[in-house]
Amino acid sequence: MTCGKVVKSVFILCLILIPIFIWMIVWNGPVRYLPYYLPCPEIFSMKLQYAEEKPVQLFPQLFYPQPRSLDQKYTKFVGPFLESAEKFFMKGYRVNYYIFTNNPQVIPRVQLQPDRSLSIVPIKKYSHWQETSMRRMEVINRHIAEVSHQEVNYLFCLDIDMVFHNPWGVETLGEMVAAIHSGYYNVPRSQFPYERRSSSAAFIPDSQGDFYYAGAVFGGLVKQVYEFTRACHMTILADKANGIMATWQEESHLNRHFFSHKPSKLLSPEYVWDDTKPKPPEVRLIRFSTVDKNHKEIRD
Amino acid sequence: MQIRKVHMLLVILMAGIIVYFGIPHIIQTSCQLAGQADLDETFSVLPRMSYPQPFVDKPQRTDVLLMSPWLAPIVWEGTFNRDILNAQYRQKNLIVGVATFAVKKYVRFTEGFLSSANKFFLSGHRVNFYIFTDHPEKIPLMKLAPEKRLFIIPIQNYSRWQDISMNRMDIISSHIHSHWRYEVDYLYSMDIDVQLFEHIGVEIIDTLVGTISSWQYTKPRENNSYERRPESQATIPSGEGDFYYAASFYGGSVSEVYKLTTACFKGVTEDRANGIEAKWHEESHLNKYLLYHKPTRLLSPEYYWDEELIRPHIVKVKRLSSVRKDLKEVRF
Numbered sequence: 001m002t003c004g005k006v007v008k009s010v011f012i013l014c015l016i017l018i019p020i021f022i023w024m025i026v027w028n029g030p031v032r033y034l035p036y037y038l039p040c041p042e043i044f045s046m047k048l049q050y051a052e053e054k055p056v057q058l059f060p061q062l063f064y065p066q067p068r069s070l071d072q073k074y075t076k077f078v079g080p081f082l083e084s085a086e087k088f089f090m091k092g093y094r095v096n097y098y099i100f101t102n103n104p105q106v107i108p109r110v111q112l113q114p115d116r117s118l119s120i121v122p123i124k125k126y127s128h129w130q131e132t133s134m135r136r137m138e139v140i141n142r143h144i145a146e147v148s149h150q151e152v153n154y155l156f157c158l159d160i161d162m163v164f165h166n167p168w169g170v171e172t173l174g175e176m177v178a179a180i181h182s183g184y185y186n187v188p189r190s191q192f193p194y195e196r197r198s199s200s201a202a203f204i205p206d207s208q209g210d211f212y213y214a215g216a217v218f219g220g221l222v223k224q225v226y227e228f229t230r231a232c233h234m235t236i237l238a239d240k241a242n243g244i245m246a247t248w249q250e251e252s253h254l255n256r257h258f259f260s261h262k263p264s265k266l267l268s269p270e271y272v273w274d275d276t277k278p279k280p281p282e283v284r285l286i287r288f289s290t291v292d293k294n295h296k297e298i299r300d
Numbered sequence: 301m302q303i304r305k306v307h308m309l310l311v312i313l314m315a316g317i318i319v320y321f322g323i324p325h326i327i328q329t330s331c332q333l334a335g336q337a338d339l340d341e342t343f344s345v346l347p348r349m350s351y352p353q354p355f356v357d358k359p360q361r362t363d364v365l366l367m368s369p370w371l372a373p374i375v376w377e378g379t380f381n382r383d384i385l386n387a388q389y390r391q392k393n394l395i396v397g398v399a400t401f402a403v404k405k406y407v408r409f410t411e412g413f414l415s416s417a418n419k420f421f422l423s424g425h426r427v428n429f430y431i432f433t434d435h436p437e438k439i440p441l442m443k444l445a446p447e448k449r450l451f452i453i454p455i456q457n458y459s460r461w462q463d464i465s466m467n468r469m470d471i472i473s474s475h476i477h478s479h480w481r482y483e484v485d486y487l488y489s490m491d492i493d494v495q496l497f498e499h500i501g502v503e504i505i506d507t508l509v510g511t512i513s514s515w516q517y518t519k520p521r522e523n524n525s526y527e528r529r530p531e532s533q534a535t536i537p538s539g540e541g542d543f544y545y546a547a548s549f550y551g552g553s554v555s556e557v558y559k560l561t562t563a564c565f566k567g568v569t570e571d572r573a574n575g576i577e578a579k580w581h582e583e584s585h586l587n588k589y590l591l592y593h594k595p596t597r598l599l600s601p602e603y604y605w606d607e608e609l610i611r612p613h614i615v616k617v618k619r620l621s622s623v624r625k626d627l628k629e630v631r632f
Contacts, residue, residue, distance in 0.1 A: 007307050010311055011307070014317075014318060015314070018314065018317055018318060171371060180356060186355065186356060188353060207350060208349075208350070211354070260345040261345070261346065262384070262388065
């Protein structure tokens with residue numbers, strides 16, 4: 001090939017490449033890459049594009065989905081949960097239910113109102129119920145990255161073994177929402193069941209702490225929940241690497257994170273009540289509470 | 301084809317363009333660690349602090365309303381811990397702007413305002429004071445704290461003091477559009493004839509903030525000084541109204557204040573076209589706006605106390621108060 005032909009071909013190549021590059025920049029806008037998880041043989045690392053700006057959806061088209069982690073025996077709680085949610089949860093607004101389970105066939109078919117949808121997300125079953133409980137953070141995080149961030153604006157993560165008794169509405173929406181545990185709202189902080197061993201990443205010393213938050217209810221804007229679950233999962237993995245498991249599993253890690261990154265909105269114990277406790281006068285309405293169950297039978 | 305210098309130059313030029321556009325993307329794709337650090341920064345941790353535990357069943361104030369019906373907190377002394385708020389605020393690296401107007405005889409209040417604001421307003425945080433005046437030479441030169449800056453902006457004055465007051469909205473709105481949206485994150489509008497006596501800190505920072513008027517916080521809504529004539533754009537029908545907000549101190553994020561001032565000034569101009577002036581001028585328009593665009597945070601009357609009133613028990617602290625003056629003399 002003569003020099004002339006080389007130059008000409010480079011010329012044409014350049015002419016083609018330049019518009020491609022310009023198009024790439026203009027089309028994609030600012031690109032942010034999500035970081036890897038901690039290196040661990042069980043979890044593969046994920047690298048995704050996550051667009052900063054999302055179109056804001058106006059009322060009443062806000063989606064409020066609920067990821068629910070389910071083990072085999074917990075599937076019997078789905079029916080009552082969904083039926084009560086249809087009656088009381090965000091009535092009149094668009095809701096996506098995401099039920100995470102290792103046994104998709106057993107999920108009962110519940111009649112949903114129009115503008116509501118149900119997705120069943122299969123997950124792995126772990127040998128210990130504590131492991132399943134703690135893996136919730138990772139599972140929710142991954143689901144947001146893959147699916148939810150495109151489908152919803154707000155995300156609530158709720159325990160399945162509970163039932164709605166009274167309306168739960170848009171007063172609960174906020175950037176980052178936590179609920180105060182019904183068992184510890186009027187005790188001094190030294191009695192909170194925080195993780196007290198300093199070798200754990202969820203450690204909170206005696207003299208510190210605002211409230212004891214319940215692990216059964218948390219939520220907020222999808223982006224905030226993504227960052228929160230990622231941070232919790234990191235600390236859970238750190239504990240795993242050190243061979244320690246926090247007192248109340250992911251609830252301890254949740255409390256640790258809400259202590260250093262304070263939630264923007266708190267829900268009173270009305271929103272996460274324990275049915276075995278008698279109702280005190282200051283709790284005027286119980287909106288969401290546990291279903292009586294035999295723990296031994298369910299968990300193992 | 302003969303190779304000429306022109307061809308070589310052209311090839312080099314194109315290669316340069318490709319490098320200029322392509323390299324940043326290539327770098328981004330290979331730099332996951334940078335991304336990790338980026339996310340870590342946005343999720344930075346609060347420092348360890350020691351403070352008394354908040355108890356759910358023991359509210360610090362039982363004599364006042366702490367939250368509006370739309371869950372906007374009402375800021376009273378004793379309800380917040382400024383250390384925690386400061387720790388959260390410092391992570392965000394924000395700049396606050398304060399817009400104030402010293403027109404005609406009101407220039408004399410500048411020194412008192414600036415010296416007290418320098419000491420008590422968001423002390424330790426970055427604040428830009430923007431003083432609009434028709435006599436820039438009369439603004440005294442003052443030494444401000446290192447993180448505070450002063451900008452003096454000349455404007456024209458109007459013959460009627462009501463017009464000066466109402467045009468503030470327009471001036472703020474246009475300045476946000478031209479400059480402030482690039483310079484500050486939060487913007488507050490304050491009257492110049494005030495002085496600060498107590499610290500006003502980051503508890504005022506929120507998306508849309510209104511101050512409850514010290515004159516009218518106990519009145520039922522029918523007796524409030526809302527504009528009631530239906531011909532005015534600022535009219536609020538009877539049976540409606542939450543609080544009566546003072547126009548002497550309001551603010552919020554730059555975009556929200558822009559929307560507020562644009563809407564209020566639009567109401568003012570439409571009223572002028574119809575030959576009507578609202579009862580309390582731009583304050584009436586502000587009240588109308590904040591009724592239908594609820595503020596996300598409310599400041600108690602501690603944050604703007606009128607000098608002429610006797611302070612009741614519930615207002616434990618007088619943070620910002622108007623300066624004693626002879627209204628007739630200073631306005632005309």
